[in-house]
């Protein structure tokens with residue numbers, strides 16, 4: 001590591017958001033240095049479910065629906081553009097999801113959701129119990145209805161993040177190992193970033209794509225973001241059923257393109273603890289076998305836990321910091337960071353060029369002093 005470097009821009013963090021920002025900047029002729037202390041896609045971005053959906057999530061129904069939709073369109077464009085050249089196929093595919101109801105109240109709630117989805121142009125319907133078993137015979141008895149939504153997409157989040165990092169590198173981005181410990185400013189203007197090994201990088205632009213860890217960096221104000229842990233089990237010997245995503249009571253199962261069945265998840269506040277636990281595995285396994293009993297025969301081959309960066313209002317924090325000119329946040333994408341990564345990248349690139357395409361609801365100024 002050099003003791004002093006200069007860069008057009010520094011991106012801190014090589015998750016999906018940092019890599020997408022780097023790719024966008026590189027395409028705009030800025031050659032950023034991306035600094036990552038673990039590895040590319042080592043944290044949540046490498047172990048997410050990979051769902052891209054606009055019909056549910058924070059700010060839906062509401063202002064985020066349109067932004068999630070826009071970002072899905074950007075994902076499709078990216079995939080089409082790089083399908084031929086990408087080092088790894090990140091397997092973007094359309095998926096059909098079933099949400100189950102085992103009582104009339106839940107069925108009525110699903111019906112209301114579907115009514116709203118249809119009014120927004122999503123392909124969705126409610127089916128009765130008999131039709132549920134025709135679609136997915138492995139589901140336990142006692143299901144009275146389900147919503148069937150054919151509006152979401154999925155990708156492999158590890159391959160996606162690695163691939164866009166490779167594309168960013170090909171266009172002039174440098175990836176460097178390092179732990180950024182401080183932001184340096186002078187007269188309210190960013191001058192550079194300091195690394196734990198004592199080196200510094202002088203730069204007029206720093207983008208914090210640090211997931212839930214932003215508050216560890218000195219020289220900026222702590223963001224109102226919490227790490228919310230989740231976990232995914234990968235199962236083998238799960239039979240041949242389950243071609244759709246099936247959700248019930250907060251759990252989800254679905255078969256991935258390699259044939260393995262994935263199951264998730266929970267939203268637990270365990271601080272920065274990223275370890276897989278027996279408690280987590282049991283919680284998910286009991287949850288999914290409660291509605292797909294045949295999965296009791298399946299074998300858990302892998303379980304992965306990671307931390308979502310969740311802001312107190314559940315919405316991303318994207319935009320300039322009030323600490324000093326040149327510092328930008330690209331944080332807090334919560335449960336939607338894979339989905340939002342290309343859109344956040346565009347918002348950041350526009351902001352750097354003094355154009356504002358990012359909506360007010362994601363701006364850092366909605367919180368005081370950050």
Ligand SMILES: Cc1cc2nc3c(=O)[nH]c(=O)nc-3n(C[C@H](O)[C@H](O)[C@H](O)COP(=O)(O)OP(=O)(O)OC[C@H]3O[C@@H](n4cnc5c(N)ncnc54)[C@H](O)[C@@H]3O)c2cc1C
Pocket residue numbers: 012013014015016017018035036037038039041042043044045046047048049050051052178179180181209210211212213214216217228229230231232264265305306307308309330331332333334335336337338339340
């Ligand atoms: C179980 C689970 C399932 C999920 N499913 C989905 C899904 O289906 N769809 C979806 O869109 N999202 C999903 N998410 C959310 C998604 O994973 C996150 O929103 C997204 O990965 C966040 O990306 P990021 O780049 O902001 O953060 P991260 O992936 O956490 O990357 C941040 C990087 O910054 C690095 N870093 C931090 N501080 C420093 C520093 N000081 N110096 C150097 N490097 C630093 C870290 O090492 C890390 O690698 C899921 C999350 C979980 C936990």
